[in-house]
Amino acid sequence: MATGKVNGDFILKILVGILFVVIGIQGIAGFGGNAIYDELDEAFEIIVGVVLLVAGLLLIVPSFIGGIKASFVKISTLVVLVAWIIFIILEDFVYGMSGLNGDEWFLWLEDLVYHLLILYCIYRVATPAVRKLGNK
Secondary structure, eight states: OOOOOOOHHHHHHHHHHHHHHHHHHHHHHTOSOOTTTTTSOHHHHHHHHHHHHHHHHHHHGGGTOOOSOHHHHHHHHHHHHHHHHHHHIIIIIISTTTTOOTTHHHHHHHHHHHHHHHHHHHHHHHHHHHHHHHHO
């Protein structure tokens, strides 16, 4: 009888996928406050939002439904990884460091650590796809 044990990497992949689905919806709907979209015009926000939404879905859907080409999943994991690196650069260094003084440094550092934790999770999800891509 199966023990019902859930694989941590599976949960991590689903959570990263959900994160990017939400970020994609933010871009499509034009919600403000996300550094990925702050300097983009409206049409490009929608395009980037759709790409991130699809990338997030391609992380989630193959876990439950077969028939999706592995190359699409590999590419989507790389898109997610690159998008989050761009997010960190924009959010924490380009926009985040302007006007910092006093105790704001600690808040900035806390945000940076949160973003790096998510980057590590994305890296863990993307690493198998990158290895498979390199083997071909």
